[in-house]
Amino acid sequence: MTQTNETLPAVEKKGNVVEMAIADTSQFVTFYYDKHFFGLPIDDVIEINRTLDVTPVPMAPKYVSGVVNLRGQILTAIDLATRIGLLCKKQDQEDGKEYNNVIMGNREEPISLLVERIGDVMSIPTDKIEPPPDMIEGIDLKYVGQVCKLDNKLLIILNSKAIECTENKKQNG
């Protein structure tokens, strides 16, 4: 997990876009879950995939929905809402509601983040990005990296390291 950056192949094509854009903006992949609007730095996202079949894993931590097969690689699927503490109607999942997969993280062991709806890729001037407020309703701040106030809503920029990290396996296992 720690030493993977070195072994990554050259920056993806998307990366070039970043370089070409004006120096002081950052790009974010955005998505929705319930009424919240989230973003991940584009460099943390490997790809976006529509529905993949999630195979449930019994006895897994609560925030793990199961495993998915991404072209032969088996990834852990993490439910965004449960992971960050959003109080969501859990039965949605059992009703077979379809989720989108945001494949993120490092290349050694990417994970699939299940979100409701995918938004646009947004360029945001760096100076508009702020540290998170003391509290965001229903969200564990540990998973929030930064925020950005948009015209009509708040973009919550997630901390991908915290989402990937396995530290709380004990309390859930």
Add this chain to the structure above:
Amino acid sequence: MGMEDDILKDFLAEAKENLELLDQQFVELEQDPENEELIKSIFRTIHTIKGTSGFFGFTTLEGIAHFAEDILSKLRDGIIKVNEDITTMLLQSVDYIKAIVAELEASGKEPVETEYLDFIVDLRNFAERIAKEASGETASSEEDEEGENAEQKEEQAVKEEVKEDAKSQEEQEDAQNKEDIKAVKPEEKAEEQPKEKSQAKSKTAKKAPARKPAPTTTHLTESHVRIDVHLLDQLMTLAGELVLSRNRLTQLANQLNDPEFLTANQRMSLVVTELQEQIMKTRMQPIGNVFNKFPRIVRDLAKTAEKKVQLRIEGAETELDRSIIESIKDPLTHMVRNSIDHGIEPPEIRVQKEKPPVGTLTMKAYHEGGQVIIEIVDDGAGIDPDKLRKKAVEKGLITEEQAEALSDREALMLIFQPGFSTAEKVTNISGRGVGMDVVKTNIEKLGGTVELLSEVNVGTTIKIKIPLTLAIIPALIVTSHGQRYAIPQVNLVELVHLNPKQMDKDVQKIGNSEFYRLRGEILPLIRLRNVLRLAEQDSNTLDEGMNIVVLNAGGHLFGLVVDSISDSEEIVVKPLGSHLKHIPVFAGTTLMGDGRVALILDVVGITSSAAAGDDSMKHGTVVSTKTVEDDHQFLLLCTIGPEEYFALPLALVNRLDKIKATDLEFVGGKEVIQYRGHSMPVIRLENYLPISPLPEQDEYHLIVFHMNHKDIAFLVSQIDDSLDLAIDVEEGTFKQDGILGSAIIKDRTTLFLDVYQIISMHDPDFFTQEELYAPVPARILLAEDSTFYRNLLSSYLTGAGYEVVEAEDGQKAWEIFQSDQFDLLITDIEMPRMNGFELTRKIRSEGGNKDIPIIAVTSLSGEENRQRGLEAGIDDYQAKLDRDQVLKAVADLLQKKTLETAA
């Protein structure tokens, strides 16, 4: 013959890679001189170069590497600190090594210029000076000048000496070169051969051979190319994607229903499948590719060490992921070196020990439980755990108290500590305490484990378990709650399907536990749904009967109840992600034909998880570091009244049943019950044990035993559970007739019942009719470390009329044996201090009564153990709990002995 070439090529390729890395690492080291990991890593690289060049006989290279390593070892041990001089010197060494490697690659020989020898001399002086500075730091300043003078003189002397050394080295080299020619020639031949072939193909080429400059072109015609594994990974991923696209296309084709399109799609489909299979194959290689290099290595190492070693290779066809094969090569070489250098004794000593003068080194590989196991077994001197303890204390790795507290098994693991070397002196072959820690790190990097088993004078087994990131195993696919799971075939014993009628008859649900009578044996049942905490099965599907997968979990059988059983398939094992790795019941995942994921079950994990139950997991059951694996046992737990808890080995139990209170009858002062057409005696435990009486209940539970061709039962209030546990009983408080001891199980004090004795107390004649093999009065020495089993064995042996003397381990037994006279020895195998094999061997070789019959008892049976036992001189081998068989074996052996002495 090509082997040496191969090794040389590999060595050069690897050396070049490592040397590039070294440059970088040295620079880093200068900036971060305290970085131990870095020093260790550099040290290992140099060490490998030294070792391999020694193997090839490249003396100059070996010399440079040796002295560089010397300096590095002092850095590693913290004796000296990195400074610019040292780095410069080391960097120079690297430059020289590079030059030599380049020369080796070009000509296959070391350069002979004196420049190199001069450098060795410089390097050696430098190393000595550093060593002196380090040790002389405490010397007073007065001596400084003189000291320096002396030092200079000494240096001079050293220089001369080294020159002589170098000269003799040179001479040696000459001699070696002559030998080398043999080795080098094949290389040339190998290069020439393809050339000849290509020439043979076209006659024109033959006529004008000079036209083509051969050596470079021949390389290009090799049938193998090195490919970056990442590239293969990518190819595989892409193939996967192709399969998915194909699936989509097939769907579309079916919808459109255009015959031409369908045919085209079908053809493509075939090709895609084939392509995927072939790409998969590219990564799999038989481990023989590595093993095959060893005969030569072993031969040469043995020669250097003046030992005789015979190498046996088993399971060379076992397929392993290519990347794993690459990474285990070095660890394996290290271990083989260690075995030869430290393990196998010189022939003279072997003869003294009554072993064949030629030592045997076995390397074997096999798949087991979804892992690849590689074993390196030698029949050498073994490793003495006490020696290791002492050494570890001397080296300051652990304190004396810590050393005391270590079990033998743990003590053996000390060998994997960095900076630990058991060799009395530093030798050329195994070096100075790198080796085992490197081995461990490398294998752990692969996610594997190393285990070391050793017995003094018998040999050492190193067992490497590597999870197979990509290994292919046969597995049985089962379904539960709509999901598919794969069970590794190695654990599979048999499949049983019960119709509802059979279920009623043979499956007994008692408390939370279920049992099935499989041909008279009681088989604990575990429901996969319960283990995975899934919803209960619908009652209407229950009507269809029950599917039981009988599995073997490290010696115990149990039945796993699943919803349905599908096919057996070859599956490709893929690891679980880090969020899921800790779940004990899963060993990995695999992809099914339709692209969906199935989880692979870990059979051993299931038993432990089921045994611990949902909540009791946290309240550690009876686990003790002292108990050895061999004492694991399925126990039946039952209660009498609300407060009395009992346990007994499940293996003794024949059936479990429920009866109505009204069914109990009194006949002739004894309680009996009509059971399967017979009148069966029923025992109330309170009549024989000081416990509160069985409260009045409408229904009682029966634990039925079948012994000596008769049925007899215990009456209890409730049967609670069955557990797979390491038994560690305390005898003190509760030791009395009928009780073997007590232990805390699930937070409750539980008494272990002595079934045999209680039955004898109830009916002293119960066992007597079996006097077919009536015991001759005899004294038996019983060596057994587990209190539970010692009491159990002693109880039924005494009950059968023998006099029993107990010893709690092999050492104790040996002491008693020497001072007393016995007719027979019964010994456990796994015991602390001296195990059963050692004890047997000791008695057979030096005891006064060396022909004494010896029976080994174990809770596990294994052909391997039996074989070893017979080799050690054990007469018979029995399961501890099988009273009848043990008694029969005792009687038989005693009788045989009497006959022999009479004759």
